[in-house]
Amino acid sequence: MHRFVIVGGGAGGIELATRLGDRYGGRRRSGAQRASITLIDRNPTHIWKPLLHEVAAGSLDPFAQELAYAAQAQWHGFQFVQGELVGLNRGSRHVLLSPLLDDDGTELVPPRRIEYDSLILAIGSTTHYFGVPGAAENSLALDTVAHAERFRKRLIAACIRAEQRESAEGSACATLADRTPRVQVAIVGGGATGVELSAELRNTAKVLSSYGLHRLDPTHDVGIMLIEAGPRILPALKERVSTAAAGLLGKLNVKLMVDERVAEITPGLIRTKNGKTIRADLTVWAAGIKAPAVLSTLDGLTVNHLGQLNVRRTLQTSVDDHVFAFGDCAACPWLGYERNVPPRAQAAHQQASFLVKALARRIDGQKLPEFAYRDLGSLVSLGHANAVGSLMGGLIGGSMLVDGLLARFMYLSLYRMHVAALHGYARMIVNTLAHRLRRSTAPHVKLH
Structure with missing residues (x-):
């Protein structure tokens, strides 16, 4: 029986495990089982990562949308193992997992080794701080549900504190338009995550006010600032999309600061390389991504400057035919372009669909096809x-x-x-x- 081990249960990883389980798993009604499928993830549940900005804004309850890996495994004929990848031995073909701990730090399961015939790495990406001093310590990322929930709770607390200060000090401004925002949220990075979060937060401020959690003016007292190092927001998309988005954000009273590269973040302040100082009660870092650091430690596998695994168009790593990688953690050549396939959900979906067919050919001993990304x-x-x-x-x-x-x-x-x-x-x-x-x-x- 061919042993498929998939590490990472993000959008691509869980889809691949599900489809391989449906094809080869233990719930097949007839025929011998030709393969076993094991999905490994450090978390017990899955949530679609593009939804995290809605979790951060409070407009999505993550517990209503998350999916338990163990349940999905039972329904679709694969195995789920909870654990974090810490090592790889390509000679004996096994991965090493760290101990599984409970919330109190007590060991539940000791370190383990999982053997494979084909290893598929899909562990996604993490926040890239680009070495900016204070960014990791004084800003919030949106990599996980826990990060998003942390920001949401801090936003509510900041609004309540600001209202109490205003009640104690009184208002010195005659009109709302002249007032300095009582709560200032700064979002560093004008990509999709930053733009989506800034728009969602304006609606959140209005709803929180309508339910009485604060009595601030949701448009003028809650300031939202989007800071982008480049000349326009959404730099990865066409300029007309960027222009349209900027116009819509302007109507939501989201302040845009372009051509402003952040130089330092301290508690409550952002300093830019142009010499500007920006007050920020809450700072979200959404300026870029990189692959998890563990990939650069995996038994000779090569990575690029972002820590992504170098893969061929078959999605096999450049040095080992038995190890595949896809999604955000892989640097896959884009046919016809001088750059790699972009780290988008649609790319992970297309690569998962490709691998279902490619891995079937691998079991049959046939030559693997090459992946071709279609930008939709x-x-x-x-x-x-x-x-x-x-x-x-x-x-x-x-x-x-x-x-x-x-x-x-x-x-x-x-x-x-x-x-x-x-x-x-x-x-x-x-x-x-x-x-x-x-x-x-x-x-x-x-x-x-």
Whole structure:
């Protein structure tokens, strides 16, 4: 039996494990089992990472959307092992996992070794601070649900404290337009995460005010600033998408600062290389990503300057045919371009679909195909009723700008497609209806 071991249960990893489990796993109704599939992740549950900005803003309850890996494994014929990758032995073909600890730090499971015939690494990415002094210590990242929940709670606390200060000191300004924001949120990085979070936070401030958690003016007293080192926000997308997004953020009273490279972050302050000092009660770092550091320690596997594993177009690593990598942690050549496949959810989805077929050929001893990425465009959420982006493809002969409710509907459909890949379309429809029913009987923002 061929042993597939997948490390990383993100969007691509869990989809690959699910589809391989459906094809080869123990729940097959007929025929001998030709392969075993093991999924390894350090967390017990999965949540789609592009949703984390909504968790941070409180507009999404992560516990209603997360999926237990153990349950998915039972339903789809693969095994789940909770643990963190710490080592690799390519000679004997096994990975090493760290001990599993409980919340108090007590060891539940000792270190383990998991043997493989084909190893697929899909451990995603982590925040890249680019060596900026104080960035890691004095800003919040959005890598995990825990990070997002931490920011959400700090935002509520900052609003409550600001209201108490205002009540004690009184207002010195005659008009709201002249008032300095009582709470200042600074988001470093004008990519998709930063733009989506800034738009979502404006709605959060309004909902928190309407429920009485603070009595600040949600538009003028809660300031939201987006800081981008380049000349425009959304630098990875077409300029017309960037321009449209900037206009929509302006209507939400989100202040944009472009061509401002952050030089240092201290408690409550951001200093830029242009000499500006920016007050910030809360700072979110969304300026870039890199691969987890463990990849550079894995028994001779080579990485690029971002720590991503170098892979060929078969998605096999450059030095070992038995080790594959895909998603954000892999530097995969993009056919026809002088750069690698971008770290996007659609790329991980396409690579997972490719690997389902490629790994089947590997079991049969056939030559592996080569992966070709198709850029289908990008969509960026700008609040509960708006989005903007571009669509690409042969049917439209290039790219097309979309915005408004149509773009928002298409953006929401991306997550529903991910749910369908994991559960099938019938359960996806039930999940969508259940989500709508929950929202009809609960606040649209988490209030505690």
